[in-house]
Amino acid sequence: MIDIDVLEPGLLSSVQAGPRTGLRHLGVGAGGALDGFSWQVGNALLGNPGNAASLEFTLRGPTLRFPQGARIALTGADVDAFADGEPVPGWRAVALPAGCTLRLGACRRGARGLLAVAGGLDVRDVLGSASTDLRAGFGGLDGRALRTGDRLRARGLPPAVDVVTTQTGWIDPHPDIDLDRPARVRLLPGADALATPTPWRDPFRVAATSNRQGLRLEGTPLAVRDPGDRLSSPVIEGSVQLPPDGKPIVLLADAQTVGGYPCIGHVVQSDLPRLAQLRPGDRLQFETIDAGGALALACGQRQRLARISLAIEQARRLAGRPGP
CATH class of the missing domain: 2.40.100.10 (Cyclophilin-like)
Known part of the structure; x- marks a missing residue:
């Protein structure tokens, strides 16, 4: 297990995973990561299970300390991110040494960042998902956003690194995450x-x-x-x-x-x-x-996600890297 200490919570940082399905007739909303594409890619970069919980933050991220270190992936918005003062790039796996402090600052472009941690965050599933339902107050970390002093845990193993180490493989999020305006x-x-x-x-x-x-x-x-x-x-x-x-x-x-x-x-x-x-x-x-065009777009996105996952897994095998 990996401990994660919350030094500063950022703006609306919460544990999010996949949606809750099959419960709308009971008045239970789906919830889950708003940017499902970024959530899935972040987990794939770390070899996490497809439903692993991540941390979602809005406009400005939290400051976190990793006493044992961790492997992470930052996806979604373009974020000012630094680990012990070293810039942390998005859309690739990064290994943090023991005692590292990760500062996730303002989102330069986009509104929401996703931070995946190897193994996924260790939170209990409620009604089939670990996602936080902020309005109903359940799931995630006691059904609420992060606060200063919280401690999260992840199910991964600490990496054997002494300095911040960035893997060379990088995922291009275009066209699914297009931060151009309008x-x-x-x-x-x-x-x-x-x-x-x-x-x-x-x-x-x-x-x-x-x-x-x-x-x-x-x-x-x-x-x-x-x-x-x-x-x-x-x-x-x-x-x-x-x-x-x-x-x-x-x-x-x-x-x-x-x-x-x-x-x-x-x-x-x-x-x-x-x-x-x-x-x-x-x-x-x-x-x-029309419906045909919408179906074609959905199929195209699923195919891109599948190709991304296959490419990441192949690169991991060639490099002899373990999973979470």
Whole structure:
């Protein structure tokens, strides 16, 4: 086991893993890492099990001390990261010596960083996932964000290094993590038809009130053809709701299970990591797509993840490196 001492918690740092599935009919949301692509790649870089828990942080990361050392991988946003004063690059495996202090600073581009640790964080699964449900207060570390003085544990073994050591292999996250602005986000039209002409022509801006439950967007107000009352209906991550003020809300992983607002679209699954990396003030441009196009994008992303995992495993075998 590896100990991880939290010296500073950063902004909204929490333990996240895969979603909770099959429980929406009971009112339990999916949750999990907002940027699932980065979460999966981070685990692959370390040879972790596919469902291993990582640390997700928003806009600014925590400062952590590793008494026994650890192997880590930093993915997601571009982050100012230093281990004992040495720069830590993203999207590759890094070995930290015993007693090392890792400082994860501001996200230069993107909104959320993922820190994977070899073996995965040692937290108990609740309802099939180790992810933190911040609204319901369960999972992860007591159902809450990190605090100063917390101690986490990881299931890996300490690396045999005396200095910070970076592996040469590097993963290019493009096109799945595209931090260019404005972000291009594809969506399927929803069940509620829009009355606004060319509704997706103009870009929207992410509001400061956005959170893990959803992105609130500002821009040209939209309107539906039928603004009357309606029954609440199921919603999922990626659903685009339209409140009475005409400003869309794009639901994220911590979304509720049902909603009463009109549903005007659904962001395709392969673009959900892009949503996770949008920060207040960022712009995004929607583009409509059909079901066939959305399926092709999803299959392409799965194929890229599979190729990345195979390439990492092959490189590990050739180098004779162990797993977690």
